Amino acid sequence: MTEGKRVYRSSLRAEQARRTRAAVLDGATRCFLAKGYAATTMKDVATEAGVSVQTVFGQGSKASLLLACVDRAVVGDDEEVPFAQRELFVRLVAETDLAAKLAAVREMARVYVPLTVPMIRVFAEAATVDAEIAAAWTEYERRRFEDDRVLIGSFEPWFREGLDADRATEIFWGIFSHAPAVTLIWERRWTVEEYVDFVVDAVARLLLD
Missing domain, CATH: 1.10.10 (Arc Repressor Mutant, subunit A)
Known part of the structure; x- marks a missing residue:
C-alpha cells in the first residue's frame, strides 16, 4: 500500500x-x-x-456523553477552544468604550443564552443524582466564576464607588446564570431579548457609575 x-x-x-x-x-x-x-x-x-x-x-458512559453535550452547548461547536478565548468574549474584554462594552454584553447574552441554558439546566439537575456529574458541575461553576472575573474586571474603571472586583463578579455571576434565565424565560415566559435587557440593565445599575 x-x-x-x-x-x-x-x-x-x-x-x-x-x-x-x-x-x-x-x-x-x-x-x-x-x-x-x-x-x-x-x-x-x-x-x-x-x-x-x-x-x-x-x-x-452516559455521564461522559452529558458532559460532552454540555461542552458543545457552552462553546457552540466541537472545537477545543475555551469560552474565555472565544471571539465575543475576547472582544468584550478588550473593548475600551463603555457603551460598546455593554453592547457586547448584550450580544454575548443574546447568542449564548438560548444555546446554553437548556443544556445547563439538565446539567444542574443531573448533578443532584450523579457524583461524577456533581464534581464536573463544581468545576464548571468554578471556571464560570473565573471567566466572569475576567469579564467584569474589564469594567473596573467604571465601577460605582466602593465596589470591588470580587463583589462585582459575584453580582454578575448570580445574575447571568442558568437559574434566573430558566425562571424568567422558561417559567415566566420572558423572551430572550427581555432577559438580555434585564442582564445589561442590571450590570449598568448595580455595578457602574
Whole structure:
C-alpha cells in the first residue's frame, strides 16, 4: 500500500469517527433535553442517533456523553477552544468604550443564552443524582466564576464607588446564570431579548457609575 493510500484511509476513518461521535452527541442532546438525564437510556440515545447501542457505549458512559453535550452547548461547536478565548468574549474584554462594552454584553447574552441554558439546566439537575456529574458541575461553576472575573474586571474603571472586583463578579455571576434565565424565560415566559435587557440593565445599575 502506498503512503498516499494510507493517509487517505486514515483521514477517511477519522472523518467517519467524527461523524459518528457528532451523531451520538446530537442524539444524546435531544434525549437529555426532552427527557432529562435520569430518564434517558443509552438505548434512547442509540435510537435517536440512528446507531447501535454498542456504538453509543463506544463514545463513553452516559455521564461522559452529558458532559460532552454540555461542552458543545457552552462553546457552540466541537472545537477545543475555551469560552474565555472565544471571539465575543475576547472582544468584550478588550473593548475600551463603555457603551460598546455593554453592547457586547448584550450580544454575548443574546447568542449564548438560548444555546446554553437548556443544556445547563439538565446539567444542574443531573448533578443532584450523579457524583461524577456533581464534581464536573463544581468545576464548571468554578471556571464560570473565573471567566466572569475576567469579564467584569474589564469594567473596573467604571465601577460605582466602593465596589470591588470580587463583589462585582459575584453580582454578575448570580445574575447571568442558568437559574434566573430558566425562571424568567422558561417559567415566566420572558423572551430572550427581555432577559438580555434585564442582564445589561442590571450590570449598568448595580455595578457602574
